[in-house]
Amino acid sequence: MAAGGYAGVREGVGTIAGNRKVGIKDVARVAQVANSTVSHVLNGTASISPEVRARVLDAATELGYLAERKVKATISALRTVLLAVNDDALPENETNLFSWTVLNALSRDCERRGVRLAPFAAAGNLSAEQVLAAASEVSADGVIIVNDDNRDLLNGIRAGGIPAVLINGEDQGMQVDSVTPGNRFAAQLATSWLISHGHRKILHITWAGRTTIHRRLDGFQDAFRASGLPLSDAPVLRVGGYEPRFGEEAIRQWLAEHGGMDGVTALFCASDNLAFGAIRGLVAAGLKVPDDVSVMGFDGVALGELVMPPLSTVKVPLEQMGPAALNLLEQRILSADSDRAAHRLELGCSIIERSSVANLP
Template identity: 70%
Template structure:
């Protein structure tokens, strides 16, 4: 694995690009002399453009991390196409590690994760820290931190606020999605979800928040639990719901807690002869499914999956560098974006 021989950029290259002397660049970078705003901007822009700032930044932190243990529970393994979520996250993480020259030692398979297994694997690899994805059980976290190992959770949260974590801003994102439905005129909305971990219930919280924030009667917020997050389960849940209620009733929109569920729901709705979005609107969450390719294209919430891994790495670096157990644990929530396509319309009047 050899990088293209992109020769390192230095302060010299920046000075040429910005048309100033080498020393001037140094002065700008260190604030060791008065510099006019104009030149300062020119230099900084050049430095950024050439990737000098980024390189410098990388070099400063890279030091701390040599080997990182990546613990992946079986159900996050991207064995089936279903778990595109984890796959995307892990993929971006792997690439970032390669880029930075961090050795990533995976621990996966071989039955359920236990603190013992993780600690042993970390010792064996003499890892500087641990990244743990999709698993935030208390016993696990206790076991690991008792061994004095530094850990960052990806797509999880430590309720005891001892361990750093990165997760999507589920609650706000779900509220934003529901807000959008409400703004289109929907008042009776079904939230299709499943009994997942706390990070999934946050989406339900946000769904409810939106009703409160918009002063809409909470009686319009309906919740339906599917058996899991696979498309088939969403399909079954919606089919059963349609049957029980003899059609969608007052409900004019379905907000699904995952794109996969939304795909299943759309199948069930179409099978029941309902038009999307004419008769009923559907909204997803995650932005991983090929929502663009189904018909109608799925309106959804885009989660910045590609940024979760790198951010986790960054938290781990800072933790290793600081090496200060007094420092408060950090929980990082990444903002999500609405992706508006065709599966949502105003309700029939």
């Protein structure tokens, strides 16, 4: 039973005769509250004290009422969720719009559902010991991890027994639920779109990031294979990170090593940040975007429509990732099944067409 729960719940379960359907009245009787209070708690229609809310949720869970109604999005079995992130994911700045947008939407959805979101930010890489200790300290029902798909971290959290969902990462061992953009398919879609605009030699600028970033490289190469184009015309340039300065460095490096663009007519960058930097690098080198070189990004952050020229990019459903993670976490808790297979939810992406990409004859 959850901390702060009502000790009489299990005793009350046995008093329901036969196998008749459990209703709000049963929950109210076991939790020793009014029927209207149960309705308010389950539907989020009034402010209820944490102690009373806990009693109602414990009663509804033990009686099986919550599981019967779990398909209704207005019900939340979550009270406190630990948000585990690296400290560089929290501030809002030019290089952090992806994570900031995801976390902002997650925070709003928690507020709507009456769920307390307890942030835990670590300097550097997260560790399972840190996360589990922080979750215990705030009596968290579950954990949401953002961006960090380190195997040791995920295996440790799985072994700790607390429900967890990973946002924007992949658990290669498929032990932890996850929500991520459909990176590989979206990258193939974007590259095929560039090819359909006449581009035949496309440079992919990326970095040695998480598995999700590797999927974007896979999709880039998939598009060349599907179009019957040689991978020799799909060069890959790996840089030191995803910040715009690395995009600028990539252009300087390519131009210096090849004496020009060497036939490349388009860039497909693994993030919008790299694309922003690449545009600056091209302009500094006296090249025009898109007249000389087209540029395509990936993420769909708001800044993309403000740069010059406005950036064509892959739109990731950033504001849907947090709510989707909460849904997965709730389903995991309501199932109460230790053998439930991990779920990997991939969200569809789309192309935003702006003026940084030109048609070739």
